[in-house]
Amino acid sequence: MINKLLIVGCGLIGSSILKKVCKKKIAKRIFVFEKSKENQRALKKFKLKFELIKRMDKKISECDLIVICAPLSEYEKIFLACNKYSKKNILITDVGSSKKDIITKINRIKRKDIKWISSHPIAGSEVSGPLNGYENLFLNKWSVIIKQKNSQIKEMKKILKFWKLLGSKTVTMDAVQHDKIFALTSHLPHLIAYNLILTATNFKVLNNKDNILRFSAGGLRDFSRIAASNEIMWRDIFFNNKSNMLKVIDLFIKNLKVFKQDIKLNRKNLETKLKNLKKVRQKIVLLKQDTSKPDFGRI
């Protein structure tokens, strides 16, 4: 059991951790730092036993484990506060979606005795904020734990155990591998969804633009759901995984240009490609990343 836990940032992910930690009594005392006034008001209505702190100051010196659930652009400030106030050998983890650049940046400024084992629960939604959090958000989902050169087994084990207690399946990998995988499985899909909504709404040829959204049930609406994600979080992810993003965007454009040529000229090639791509779905279902129940086309 954790003695004193601090959750920094209490949006969708932070509040889901808070709820599960309270439910499963994973920590003796829980502190929550949240800077948004709106979120603070929401948190005050939670019927859970925790202490809301409004400043990252000496209060954090009591804590044994700090979980950062704030956007990547807040990390520097948070670690500087930890440098100043946290006790010796404090253990910190986070839930950021991009790893390599932020780890390099923070390792340069953080106090050497601070143990940081970075993690990434693959759980999210198009809704954000503490009112949307729920205790089983992590249940049976992957949580990736990042192994750095200097990661010590003892601390790794503690963080792995923490995510397992929250209901996650866990896997370890290094930051470089993490950022490549999630550039493709998550970051590019989000950017593409945003770009599709942008393209649909700035196509100039139509007289009545309302018709685009009115008839969006045939595919577009499903992208709008993904493109409704939190803008600060996603700005930070795209920025922090910049080098991979630039590569996968180029590859995406290259592939799309070939598709364009097939549509122009090569009906047989087009059919073969679509047929092969269809098979990927079955693999994803076999890997339990989705159910086979039809969902597209629902109302």
Added chain:
Amino acid sequence: MINKLLIVGCGLIGSSILKKVCKKKIAKRIFVFEKSKENQRALKKFKLKFELIKRMDKKISECDLIVICAPLSEYEKIFLACNKYSKKNILITDVGSSKKDIITKINRIKRKDIKWISSHPIAGSEVSGPLNGYENLFLNKWSVIIKQKNSQIKEMKKILKFWKLLGSKTVTMDAVQHDKIFALTSHLPHLIAYNLILTATNFKVLNNKDNILRFSAGGLRDFSRIAASNEIMWRDIFFNNKSNMLKVIDLFIKNLKVFKQDIKLNRKNLETKLKNLKKVRQKIVLLKQDTSKPDFGRI
């Protein structure tokens, strides 16, 4: 009430029409033409009153209304059979997703007395075939009825009524407008989904490609659902709406390149764009094209 109805092609859409027509007793007699042996076997297990025909021959001369639910590449053959066998002034509709090119092509070859009012129910799924059809597939969904220069009000009204009986909301537009709107709301989203799955599975830098699909819950899996649609149907749609597809692909690439520049250099611009794009979701929900219930991130 329709005297004798023929459904040509009985996959997801055809079988859903069949089920609803039987349930609501919309036609006195129903014929179904289906050329796939597998689908024929599935249809024989349906406990519904209809007659399965295996050839488009003199049997069709009895019919009053023909509904074509086959891929666009089958239309020519079907209309040639109608030319040969159907009675004078027969009324035909179809459910194709692309209009202008196919209408031009068929108008050149079809018998002048054949009345063809083209339609497009905005209903579909990532699954196909008669076993996946269900009677309420069209309930509260849009069906677009295409108005051509020579469309007569009497026939238009019959087809509008047909879709209303199946539970649809109806709207009329011309083929050019239809193809522009659905290039953006449906055809481009499908192509982009296929292209994203292609890009994720042919990214060369990773050692272990399984990891891409294993961690696909963060966005990619939702695209794989859309990219699991029927390949013949989509090959035909992309091909038949070629001129619009080429335009919207170019616009998509242009917008994606600007996004790439923003990720490289302009954090503020990126944030503003994501924030504005997020708002589109609310409009889509207001237009009842989706529910506000979170769905992305589910298991």
